[in-house]
Structure formats: C-alpha cells, structure tokens
Amino acid sequence: MTSYNQSNFQLSPSPAQPPFASLRLRAQLAVAALAATVAVELISIPVNAALISRLSSFADLSAVYEMGEEFSLTEILSVLVTLLLLVVYIVAVVLFLMWLHRAYRNLPALTAMKPETSPGWAVGSWFIPILNLFRPYQIVKEAWEKSDPARDISGAYVSSDPSRSTTLLAVWWGFWVVSNIVSNISGRLDWRAETVREYLTIAWLDIAASVFSVVAGVLVIQVVRNISHMQETKFQRHAPLGPPPPPESFGDAPATMMLTGARNFREI
16 A cells, blocks of 8 residues: 655645545445446447348338338337436536536645636636647546545655556547547538438447447546545545535535536537
C-alpha cells in the first residue's frame, strides 16, 4: 500500500475559495445513471440484430411495408428501446456533468495550483463543437491529477509512484469519441436512407456505436469512482483539522444548460 507523509504538506485553502464538498451522493447518482445507460445499450444490440435479420430477407422496402404483424413488433421494439435509451442518456448526461461540476469546484480546496478554467466552463466545454473533441478530456484529466493524494499542493509526487494511472482516461475517451462519431454517421444516414441496404448499414452502425458506448460507459463509471475516492482521501489525509465538509447541494450546477445541450453532447 502506498504511504503518504502528511508532514510534507497541508491543504490550506484561502477563505475566498469554495469549501470542499463531498462527491459521494453525486457520484452514486451518476454511476447509477451511467450503469442504466450501459444496460439499455446492451439491450439495443440484440434488438438491432433482430432488425438486421428481418431486413436481410427483403429485396426492397416495398416488401418490408407489405409485411405483417411480426415485423411491426420488431420495429416497435426497436423504437421503444431507442426512446428508452434517449431518456436514460439525458439523465446520465445531467448527473455526470453535475458530478464533474462539483469535482472541478473542489480543486482549489485540494491544491495550490490554480484550476485551468471555471467549473461552469468545465461543463460548458462539452457542448462546443470541435472543442468537445478534446477539451473535456483535458478537464477530467486535470481533475484526476489534482485530486491524486499522491501529489502535494505543488503537484509534485510525495510518493515514488502515482496512486493511479491516467491511462484509463485515455482509453475511456477514445471509446467515447469513436462511439459518438459512429452514432453521428448513423444518424446522418438515417435522414436520407431509402433502400434496404442503407437501413442495414444503419443498423450495423448502431450496433457498433452501442458496443463502443458500453465500453466507454463501463470505463467512465470507474473514472467517476476513482476521482471521487481520490478527492475524499486527499481531503481527509491532508486538510487541516476543522468542521466536516458541507452536505451535498445541487444548487450550484448549471442544470438548465446541461438539459438544453444534451442532444449536442451526444452528437459531436
């Protein structure tokens, strides 16, 4: 087990800085919503596979439209799963960004290094085209590194090795970006699809996007848990003795902006 020399530093945030606030509740809610999204994505894979199986037996769309009740049930199931995924996805986006807002807001209470941006922009960067291809990753990585209890207030390691590697972040972000690119391509094709072949291509792309999303979802759950645990550990080990951190509050997160931008967040 890695040991830390508490005499090396003490966290002493200035009175002007926001106090440290526990991430436990927000992390639990975000993880639950992300897990639900992963579950629905997994369900969508066999549903799309069934759709592919049915479409493959037709030469053109006219034959599809003439098909009876059996195909209609498959199509209805596909629509229902899509709608369910949209709902759980929006909830997961909001809860994850509320967690990130709090995690980034905690940084001044954990390190002497000035955060690179504000908590609001830590959230807002997810909704800006092009920028959202790399900036959110940089922000989460910054939160990870500055929350690491193996680092002192200057950012230098007080242990021989870091408590956790940031490789997890890079792998998560890679799967996340690819899943969004594939999903975006599928959505654009869906607007102009006119043949069975095109709908088959869309269904295969949806399956691929779901696979990448499942992996990204599992990894981001670990990211949320790791950063939350590191912040709690760092604060408890190195903060000066005093009153416990304030209870959770959801009032400081820009929820309205998150709800408005949820669709753009999915389609980069």
